[in-house]
Amino acid sequence: MARTLFEKIWDRHVITRGAGGDTLLFVDRHYLHEGSFHAFTALAREGREVRSPKQSFAFDDHYVPTVDRHLGIPGVADAEARGLIENLARNTAKHGIRHFHMDDARQGIVHVAAPELGLTLPGLVINCGDSHTSTHGAFGALAFGIGASQVKQVLATQCLWQKQPKSMLIRIDGALPPGVTAKDVILAVIAKIGIGGAQGHVIEYAGAAVRALTMEARMTMCNMSIEAGARAGMIAPDDTTYQYLAGRPHAPVGEAWESALAYWRSLPSDRQARFDREVGLDASRLEPMVTWGTNPEEGVPVSGAVPDPANEPDASRRARMESSLRYMGLTPGMPISDIAVDRVFIGSCTNGRLEDLRAAAAIARGRKARVPTVVSPGSRLVKVAAEAEGLDKIFLEAGFEWRDAGCSMCVGINGDQVPSGERSASTSNRNFEGRQGKGARTHLMGPAMAAAAAITGRITDVRAL
Amino acid sequence: MEPFTKLTATAAPIDIVNCDTDRIIPARFLRKAREPGFERWLFHDMRFDAQGNERPEFVLNQAPYRGAKVLVAAANYGCGSSREAAVYVMYDYGIRSVIAPSFGDIHYGNALQNGFLPIVLSDAECQRLREQLHAQPGAEITVDLPAQTVTGPDGSIYKFEIDPAAKERLVKGLDDIGLVLQHIERIEGFEQRYFAEQPWVSV
Ligand code: SF4
Numbered sequence: 300m301a302r303t304l305f306e307k308i309w310d311r312h313v314i315t316r317g318a319g320g321d322t323l324l325f326v327d328r329h330y331l332h333e334g335s336f337h338a339f340t341a342l343a344r345e346g347r348e349v350r351s352p353k354q355s356f357a358f359d360d361h362y363v364p365t366v367d368r369h370l371g372i373p374g375v376a377d378a379e380a381r382g383l384i385e386n387l388a389r390n391t392a393k394h395g396i397r398h399f400h401m402d403d404a405r406q407g408i409v410h411v412a413a414p415e416l417g418l419t420l421p422g423l424v425i426n427c428g429d430s431h432t433s434t435h436g437a438f439g440a441l442a443f444g445i446g447a448s449q450v451k452q453v454l455a456t457q458c459l460w461q462k463q464p465k466s467m468l469i470r471i472d473g474a475l476p477p478g479v480t481a482k483d484v485i486l487a488v489i490a491k492i493g494i495g496g497a498q499g500h501v502i503e504y505a506g507a508a509v510r511a512l513t514m515e516a517r518m519t520m521c522n523m524s525i526e527a528g529a530r531a532g533m534i535a536p537d538d539t540t541y542q543y544l545a546g547r548p549h550a551p552v553g554e555a556w557e558s559a560l561a562y563w564r565s566l567p568s569d570r571q572a573r574f575d576r577e578v579g580l581d582a583s584r585l586e587p588m589v590t591w592g593t594n595p596e597e598g599v600p601v602s603g604a605v606p607d608p609a610n611e612p613d614a615s616r617r618a619r620m621e622s623s624l625r626y627m628g629l630t631p632g633m634p635i636s637d638i639a640v641d642r643v644f645i646g647s648c649t650n651g652r653l654e655d656l657r658a659a660a661a662i663a664r665g666r667k668a669r670v671p672t673v674v675s676p677g678s679r680l681v682k683v684a685a686e687a688e689g690l691d692k693i694f695l696e697a698g699f700e701w702r703d704a705g706c707s708m709c710v711g712i713n714g715d716q717v718p719s720g721e722r723s724a725s726t727s728n729r730n731f732e733g734r735q736g737k738g739a740r741t742h743l744m745g746p747a748m749a750a751a752a753a754i755t756g757r758i759t760d761v762r763a764l
Numbered sequence: 765m766e767p768f769t770k771l772t773a774t775a776a777p778i779d780i781v782n783c784d785t786d787r788i789i790p791a792r793f794l795r796k797a798r799e800p801g802f803e804r805w806l807f808h809d810m811r812f813d814a815q816g817n818e819r820p821e822f823v824l825n826q827a828p829y830r831g832a833k834v835l836v837a838a839a840n841y842g843c844g845s846s847r848e849a850a851v852y853v854m855y856d857y858g859i860r861s862v863i864a865p866s867f868g869d870i871h872y873g874n875a876l877q878n879g880f881l882p883i884v885l886s887d888a889e890c891q892r893l894r895e896q897l898h899a900q901p902g903a904e905i906t907v908d909l910p911a912q913t914v915t916g917p918d919g920s921i922y923k924f925e926i927d928p929a930a931k932e933r934l935v936k937g938l939d940d941i942g943l944v945l946q947h948i949e950r951i952e953g954f955e956q957r958y959f960a961e962q963p964w965v966s967v
Contacts, residue, residue: 495840
C-alpha cells in the first residue's frame, strides 16, 4: 500500500500495539537541555536508571548567558540559572549521557547544534522535551516535542506510547520572489491555517518551493510547525539533505553511509499516498511577513496594515483582535511600516543559523543601527563560522551586539529580556504576551527584515532598502 | 499517579481563546522547583500585578471561584510550549480537570501523565458552561470519567470522548513506564533486529 514519509517512519518504529490503538514507538535519539530537570528529579525519586544513555544527547541552551562565557559556569551571575546548568551536568555525568556543556565548542541551541553535528538523520524518531523539536523534521525525521513525564519515560525505556497522528500535506508551488524567505513562507502558512490549524496532524511540506530550499531554510520552516499546532513537520530527504549531512561529525561513514543512503532514498511519500488533509500555497505571491498581534497566526505582509477589528464579523475573533491590539499598543489601520521598534533580536532555533546571519549582515553592512540590536548565533560552530567570514565585524561596525550562543532573547530566561512596554523586532518564533519578557511586545519576522528594522528603527520592507 | 474517577467541584470560566502555556506559567518561573508554593505561578501575569498584588478582575481572585478544581476554557487551550509545568502548576493549585473545545496536543498528553483530565466538549457547550459559571459564581460541575460525562450547574449532562487506553490509565492511576516495561522482551527483540538491520543509526 502507498504510504507517506511519515507513515513509513512510524511503521518502522512500532514495537507493539497496545489496547485502544496506542502504539509503543521506538525512539532513536533523545535530546535534553537544562529544562529537562523535572524528568531527572522524577527518575531519581522513582529509583530508575537510564536505559540507553548512548541515545541521549544534552545541550546547555535555555539558561546560558550570552556574555562573559569565558568565565565558565562560575561566571553565570544568576544563581538559579547556574543551578540548572550544574544540575544538567550532574545528571548527564551520573547516567553517562553525552553533554555538550556551555564551555564546549559544539554547544548551541539543541535544534541548531544537533543537526549540524550530524546527530539528526533522515528516518529517525527524535524526541526532546521542547516543542520546537519539530525542527529536525527538515531532514525527513519524525521529530516531536514531549513533556517532562515523557522525557522520563524515554530515559527509562527508550520508547513512548503514542497515538498515531493524522497526516497533512502542505504543498507550496512556484518560486519564492527575491527577498522572501522560509520564515515568510511559514508565517504565511500559519496565518492561513491558524495556530490550531494542524492540531493532531503531522505536516509534510512539499512542492517546488520547498524542494528549492536549503537545509537551513527547511529547518526554519519545520521549526514553526508547532506554531500551527502540528505534532511535527517534515520534509522528504533529497540530495540537498544528503549533501548537508555528508562529512558531519556524527553522520555515518563508508559502508554505513551507503546503506543509510539506500534506506533514506526509500523514504519519500509514495505517489499514490493519501493524506488526511491537503493545503496549497503559491510561493510566487508571497511577501515578507510580519506579525502584528500576540500569536503567530496574527501576521500580515509587510506592505499591509494593522487589521481593524471593526471589519471582523465574528464576535469572538473581534474580541481577540482587540485584546491583541491593546497589548501591542497598535492602532487599527496603521501601515505596518509605520511601526517603530525599540530593539531587535536576531537569533533563536528558528533563525540563528549561518545563512540567517549572512542575510542579516548583508543588510547591516555599511549601515548603523538606530536601536539596540542583539545578534546571538544559534550555536558556537555557527559563531565561529560567522566570524571566519567577518560577519561579526559587520555587525559590530553597524553597532549590533555580537553575543555567544543560546536561546537568549527568544524566551528571555537567561536574562536577555525585552523590557516591559518595549517593542521588539525578533527572528524568533513566538510573539505570545510576555514571551520575551513581561510586558514585551514582539513582532516576528525574518533575519534580513529584522536587520532592516535595526537600521531604520521601524519595521521596514527590506526589499526597498 | 493519583487515580481519577469522579469529581464534583467549583468550576471557573477561562474565556481566553488560544490560552498558551506561557500564560498558564510564564517562562521565567520554569526554573522553579516543584515544591510547596509552586501554585503561586499559575496564570501569574494575569493573576498578579507588577507589585505582586492580586488583580481583582481575574476570575480565580474572586471569592466564589477561589479554589476551583475544574476550569472551563476556550479553544486551543494549552497551545505553545511543551512545558509540563503548565500541568503541575494547575494541579498544585488544586485543579484536576479542564474542559475546552480543543487543546494543544502536547499539553493534552502532559495532562494525562499527571492524573489530570482534559475534556473536549463542543465550542457551543463550553460557551454555555462558561456563561452559566459567570451567571452563578461558585457553581459546581461534576466530571465523571468512568461514565464519560460532565454535569453542568443546571443539571444538563454532556457526554465526552476519551481514548480508552488513556481512560484506563487515569482511572487506575497507572504509570506509563510500568506499562512499557511489561513489554520489555518485545523491546529488546525489536532493538536487536533494528540495530542489526540499520547499524548506521548507532552513534
Ligand atoms: S531558541 Fe527559543 S524556541 Fe528555540 S529552543 Fe530556545 S527557547 Fe525554545
